[in-house]
Amino acid sequence: MISKxxxxxxxxxxxxxxxxxxxxxxxxxxxxxxxxxxAIRGGTIPADLVGQYHIVWDIRLPRVLLAAVVGAGLSTVGxxxxxxxxxxxxxxxxLGISSGASVGATAVATLGVLSGLGVYALSVxxxxxxLGATALxxxxxxxxxxxxxxxxxxxxxxxxxxxxxxxxxLVFQAxxxxxxxxxMFWLLGSLxxxxxxxxxxxxxxxxxxxxxxxxxxxxLNALAMGDETATTLGVGVNRFRTHLFIVTAGxxxxxxxxxxxxxxxxxxxxxxxxMVVGADHRKVLPLAPLAGASFLVWVDVAARMLAAPxxxxxGVITAAxxxxxFIFLMRRKTYVFGGR
Amino acid sequence: xxxxxxxxxxxxxxxxxxxxxxxxxxxxxxPNGSGKSTTLRCVYRALKPDSGAVLIDGExxxxxxxxxxxxxALSQESQVEFDFTVAExxxxxxxxxxxxxxxxxxxxxxxxxxxxVSHLAGRSFLSLSGGERQRVLIAxxxxxxxxxxxxxxxxxxxxxxxxxxxxxxxxxxxITVLTVxxxxxxxxxxxxxxxxxxxxxxxxxxxxxxxxxxELIAKVFHVSAHVVRHPTTGVPQLLxxxxxxx
Numbered sequence: 001m002i003s004k005x006x007x008x009x010x011x012x013x014x015x016x017x018x019x020x021x022x023x024x025x026x027x028x029x030x031x032x033x034x035x036x037x038x039a040i041r042g043g044t045i046p047a048d049l050v051g052q053y054h055i056v057w058d059i060r061l062p063r064v065l066l067a068a069v070v071g072a073g074l075s076t077v078g079x080x081x082x083x084x085x086x087x088x089x090x091x092x093x094x095l096g097i098s099s100g101a102s103v104g105a106t107a108v109a110t111l112g113v114l115s116g117l118g119v120y121a122l123s124v125x126x127x128x129x130x131l132g133a134t135a136l137x138x139x140x141x142x143x144x145x146x147x148x149x150x151x152x153x154x155x156x157x158x159x160x161x162x163x164x165x166x167x168x169x170l171v172f173q174a175x176x177x178x179x180x181x182x183x184m185f186w187l188l189g190s191l192x193x194x195x196x197x198x199x200x201x202x203x204x205x206x207x208x209x210x211x212x213x214x215x216x217x218x219x220l221n222a223l224a225m226g227d228e229t230a231t232t233l234g235v236g237v238n239r240f241r242t243h244l245f246i247v248t249a250g251x252x253x254x255x256x257x258x259x260x261x262x263x264x265x266x267x268x269x270x271x272x273x274x275m276v277v278g279a280d281h282r283k284v285l286p287l288a289p290l291a292g293a294s295f296l297v298w299v300d301v302a303a304r305m306l307a308a309p310x311x312x313x314x315g316v317i318t319a320a321x322x323x324x325x326f327i328f329l330m331r332r333k334t335y336v337f338g339g340r
Numbered sequence: 341x342x343x344x345x346x347x348x349x350x351x352x353x354x355x356x357x358x359x360x361x362x363x364x365x366x367x368x369x370x371p372n373g374s375g376k377s378t379t380l381r382c383v384y385r386a387l388k389p390d391s392g393a394v395l396i397d398g399e400x401x402x403x404x405x406x407x408x409x410x411x412x413a414l415s416q417e418s419q420v421e422f423d424f425t426v427a428e429x430x431x432x433x434x435x436x437x438x439x440x441x442x443x444x445x446x447x448x449x450x451x452x453x454x455x456x457v458s459h460l461a462g463r464s465f466l467s468l469s470g471g472e473r474q475r476v477l478i479a480x481x482x483x484x485x486x487x488x489x490x491x492x493x494x495x496x497x498x499x500x501x502x503x504x505x506x507x508x509x510x511x512x513x514x515i516t517v518l519t520v521x522x523x524x525x526x527x528x529x530x531x532x533x534x535x536x537x538x539x540x541x542x543x544x545x546x547x548x549x550x551x552x553x554x555e556l557i558a559k560v561f562h563v564s565a566h567v568v569r570h571p572t573t574g575v576p577q578l579l580x581x582x583x584x585x586x
Contacts, residue, residue, distance in 0.1 A: 086421060218435050224422040225432065228386040228415045233484070234408025234436040278464075279422040 001283060004276075008290035012068065015294040019064035020056055022301050024308045027052050036061070063194035064297055066202060070191070070259045071269075071296025072289035073206035077248045077255075078266030079273070079288050080213050083220045083281065084244045085149040091267035092252040095156040095245070098261035099163035100133020101126035101253070102187050105260070106167045109183035110174035122186060123198070127257035133163055134249040146238035147245065148227075188313030189262030191300050202258045209251040210289055216240075217281040224279065263315045264322030265292055265299075272325070341397055341410060341487035341516050343383065348392035353378045354540040356392070361488075365510060365517040367531035369524060371561055374537040376520040377416060377492050383518060384413035384490045396488060408436035412486035414477050414494055420466065426476050427452070427461040433483030451483040454509060456502075470497030478506060482513075491519035495526060525577050528552055529570070536560055552576050 021032035031049070035056045038045050045053055077092040085094065093099070104125030107113045114121040141147055141155035167187070174180040213220070219240055222230040227237045255262075269292040270284065277283040296314070299321070303312045342362040349355050354375035359366070368376045381387040383394050385401055394401045401407055412433070430451055434444045452458040455475040460468065465476060474497050481489060489510065495503040503523075507530040510517045521527040527534055528548035536544040536551055538560045544551050557565040557578065565578040 083422070086419075088421065218432070221424070221428070222432055222435055224424075225420055225429070226415075226417040228381075228384070228413075228417045229432075231386055232384045232408060232411070232413040232415065233432060234406070274423075278428070279424045280428045 001277075001286075005286055005290065008287060008294070012290055012294045012297075015297040016064050016068060019067065019297040019301050020060045023055075023060060023304055025055060027056055032056055058196075062196050062199050063191050063300065066191050066194040066199050066258065067296045067300040068293035069199070069203045069206050070255050070262060071265055071292040071294070071299075073202070073209065073251050073255045073292075074262060074266035074296075075269035075273070075288040075292025076206070076210050076213060076285065077251050078270040079281065079284055080220065080244055080248050081266075082270055083224045084241055084248070085153050086224060086226075087149065087153055088271070089267070090153060091263075092248065092255075093160070093261060093263075093266070094153055095249065096133040096137045096160045096163060097130045097249060097252045098187075098256055099160040099167065100136075101130030101256045101261065102167040102183075103133070103163050103170070104129030105186050106170040106174075106180075106183040109186065110170050110176075110179045119193070123193075123257040126186075126260075127253050129163075130256050131249060131253045133159065134245075134253070138245060147241050152245075185313055186260045188315035189260040189318070190303075190311065190313055191259055192311060193258065198258050202254055205251050205254040206289075209247050210285070212247055214285045216244075217285050220281040220285075221279075224281075259314070261315070262296070262318060264318040264326075265296055268318075268322045268325055269295060342395075343488055343516055343518060344395040344398075345379065345383065346393050346395060348379065348382050348389040348394060350375075350378055350382065350387060351390045354537070357537070357542050358392075359535050359542065359545060361516050361518050361533075363514070363516055364532040365519065365530060367527040367534045368518070368520045368537060369522075369527050369534055370537035373539075375540040376537055379537070380413070380490050380492050380518065380520055381415070384411065384415065386415065406436065408484065410486055411488045411490065412481040412484035413490040414474075414481050414492060416492050416496075423464050423466050425461070426457060426463050426465055426468070429465050429476055430479045430483050433480040433485075436484060447485065448483050451479040454482055455479045455506070471499060471502060474498055475502065475506070478509075482509075486515065488516045488518070489513065491517065493520050493522060495521065495523065524552060524557075528575050528577060529573065549576050552578060 017029065017033050017036065020036065021027050021029045031052060035045060035049065035053050039057050074092050081092060081094060082088065082090045105122050108121045108125040114125050117124055137156045137159050140159065141151045171180045171183055219235050222233045222235045223240065230237050269288055273284050273288040273291055277287060299314055299317045302317050303314050306312055342360065344360045345357055348357045357379055368379060370376050378387065382389045383401065388402065396404060396407065396410060427448065430448050434447065452461055455478050457472065457475050457479055460472060465473065468476065478494060491510065494506050498506060503526060507526060510519065511530055531548060533546060534548055534551045535542055536556065543560060544556055552567060554565050554567060557563060564581045567576050567578060570577050
């Protein structure tokens with residue numbers, strides 16, 4: 001376990017340095033590493049490297065770090081949500097967050113709502129409607145006996161169609177094609193808005209969320225065995241599921257606000273991690289975020305490089321990788337959660 | 341530890357069930373749909389009764405702190421999709437207790453040994469046969485080190501040898517065991533007392549010899565039966581006629 005964690009941390013560090021080095025203007029790997037090292041320890045750099053330092057530290061590093069944070073957060077949320085609703089097809093968006101957020105984002109992009117907030121309008125709009133949508137799912141799915149997994153998934157899916165319809169309507173009613181395109185681009189996920197100001201809130205939400213979930217790994221195991229089993233093992237199932245709901249919705253809401261709805265990461269990475277270490281959340285929860293972080297760093301590199309100088313939406317690339325992966329998974333006869 | 345089921349009613353399913361068990365093996369028998377599992381679900385808190393209460397040592401199961409340290413259950417729930425290993429499943433039995441790695445490992449190892457599944461420890465739970473799974477779940481309940489063990493048809497899927505072993509094991513724990521059983525002869529052999537449910541009501545209670553009489557079997561199960569004594573143990577055993585009674 002320790003060796004797997006260290007290996008993945010190593011992969012992540014190398015991925016981050018590579019992610020910073022690679023781009024339309026390539027900075028050599030060793031120069032990147034040196035610049036990052038000097039920046040971290042507060043050293044000095046030669047004058048002729050100032051231009052590259054600006055690219056590395058001010059432009060690329062926040063973006064690469066945000067990719068790592070989003071990848072880690074979505075993977076972890078995916079793990080927790082799949083256990084919470086005991087459904088292999090669940091992802092962080094199954095409870096309606098991304099479709100809800102898309103309503104706010106498209107409203108901002110096409111109608112100019114919240115324009116007073118400037119560059120933050122899109123994030124704020126997405127965050128507010130995303131969490132609003134999840135709250136609506138929660139209230140609708142709730143019964144006197146608590147939240148049952150199937151009701152949650154069905155309610156989330158049904159309401160998501162409704163929210164998506166509203167977002168689509170806004171896109172088609174948009175007076176300018178450019179606004180609709182911006183909204184669409186945002187929906188498919190992009191880290192183009194990354195900056196040192198947007199990074200901390202996403203990082204804090206993700207780290208706190210992962211920390212909470214790691215302390216609840218054994219309870220998640222019990223919940224994965226079924227509500228009755230979890231009850232007999234002393235887990236207060238309704239309370240626990242409500243807490244999980246709030247934590248996962250909070251992380252997802254923040255991540256969607258800073259990066260749009262990046263698909264497939266939260267669905268695929270939990271399964272890939274379980275294929276390697278099994279279903280035990282004590283092993284899955286430390287590893288999934290590390291794997292997800294490296295994965296999304298490389299996805300973002302591809303997004304910047306493949307069609308340079310144009311950028312591809314992250315969702316296009318995660319889908320290009322994720323769909324074949326998923327079909328492969330589903331075709332393995334024995335695949336269940338963590339089948340090895 | 342004493343379990344009291346006190347006038348428990350779940351609307352439309354069971355009415356006014358009252359029974360108790362205290363450091364003994366108590367069996368609940370009855371035809372399909374008579375409310376046996378519902379009664380047990382009220383004990384292990386999967387269900388809250390509409391009226392009445394289940395008490396453990398005089399304390400309501402829904403209010404008692406750390407109840408999972410005292411009460412373990414084997415339910416009929418069987419839709420696991422996550423592929424845990426056998427050892428991981430049994431380890432879950434330690435969840436209610438304060439963490440203590442050395443002790444946890446020892447208890448889990450002993451539980452695996454007790455139900456004869458140590459050789460499966462590294463195997464995937466979902467790859468096991470029904471009987472092996474059942475034994476693993478019983479090992480998990482044992483790893484919980486309960487004072488009260490609730491078993492809903494523990495002999496399901498088990499071959500005859502393991503049926504006998506599991507019930508003998510339940511007896512040997514020396515704790516309060518409340519179990520639903522379909523097989524009346526097993527119930528007679530391993531239970532100190534039996535309760536008979538029919539259409540959600542308690543219709544008979546007592547020792548196996550008192551309860552398992554042809555008149556009651558005919559009335560509740562609609563089969564005619566002869567009672568014989570087991571040649572070595574002397575407990576009542578039933579032989580059934582082939583035709584059912586109206």
